[in-house]
Amino acid sequence: MALMTSRFADGLAVGSDLVATAETAVRQALSGLSGPADLLCFFICGDDPDDVCRAGLRAMRMAPRATVLGCSATGVIGDGQGVESTPSVSAWAATLDGARLTTFALDTLRADDRFVVVGLPELHPDDQAAILLADPYSFPTDGFVERSEEVLGDLPLIGGLANAIQGRGAVRLFADGEIYSEGAVGVLLSGPVNVSTVVSQGCRPIGPTMAVTEVEDNLLLELAGQPALARLEEIVSALDEDDRDLVASGLQIGIAMNEYAERHERGDFLIRGVIGIDPEREAVAIGDVVEVGRTVRFQVRDAATADEDLYELLDAHREEFGRVDGALLFSCNGRGSAMFGSADHDAVAVRDTLGPIGVAGFFAAGEVGPVGGHNHVHGFTASVLVFSSGTPADGP
Secondary structure, eight states, rough: OOOOOEEEEEEEEOSOHHHHHHHHHHHHHHHHHSSSSSEEEEEOOOOHHHHHHHHHHHHHOOTSEEEEEEEOOEEEEEEEHHHHHHSSEEEEEEOOOOEEEEEEEEEEEEEETEEEEEOOOOOOOTEEEEEEEOOTTOOOHHHHHHTTTHHHHHEEEEEEEOOOOOTTOOOOOOEEEEESSSSSSEEEEEEEEEEEEEEEOOOOOOOEEEOEEEETTTEEEEEEEEEHHHHHHEEEEOOHHHHHHHHHHOOOEEEEETTOOSSSOTTTTEEEEEEEEEEETTTEEEEEEOTTTTTTEEOOOOOHHHHHHHHHHHHHOOOHHEEEEEEEEETTTTTTHHHHHOOTHHHHHHHHHHHHOOHHHHHHHEEEEEEEEEEEEEEEOOEEEEEEOOSSOOOO
């Protein structure tokens, strides 16, 4: 059953006949609105990309007057639950009175030794945020998002990397009646629409914060004046057995987003993976490039920490923004049952904290969302675009 609201509603259906499944999910979402839909988003998990295309076409035709956006996925979220690796469709519909919605499709052109992204919409002062869905196999999402400030200013990007059960070549993107097998699609939200973002990276700091004192590309050579590997070994040796197991299963590092903060605790960092060590150089390799002088802190991630982090951030958001009407949820495909033992975790957390609102989304191969005022691509993250009551006074 669809969640009944006046302005936002979601739907979910499971079944091998993807066209019929899409009809059911979209009908549920549309019927939950008290007025016509201005924006429809849908997400399709299916075994055959041709079936996914047919289901997407049917979904788009069911809301001919709405702005429509969607993609394929390996799992979908709707009706307060998640469904993984099973033919299914989730849908989300919204009535956004007075908002201006602009769809776009991005592609890349090679220019000399670099790629140039084309297809960006014209920007306006009242732009609030953009939803971005990208094919991870054909679109340079990391580079585009990390450098988005150069062309988009401080416009928040929120969304995820689409995927498909068959992987490369099977990803499908949908926007306003068109089907894309590569690139990226999105919708720019402008005018009187009150949106905000929540990005839960789900990590817990270990050891002290340290300044990077010597670095080469993505190799940390020195931390706080000592060899980086020696610093890491010192931190790990002081941990209990459970935390050592977490280090062994996937150590992370946090890069402080505000160098001027008096303290750097959980949530103050952009999380990146530790991808290896170089014993000869006593260096630690990480999944990003940082400059000398930046503050970093090693991190671990487990289900309990990820659960606590998401609930705390959502609770804080509710206290700051008050009533919430709807949300789009982009959750890493490494979360769900793999992390929590249940595909429903993130969807349940959103409704537990923000209320019985219309929530839908999908399990992404990477999540897009702002941290510290800058857009980034994340892993093992829940990125949420939240729609609240009222009209924003000073932008998002």
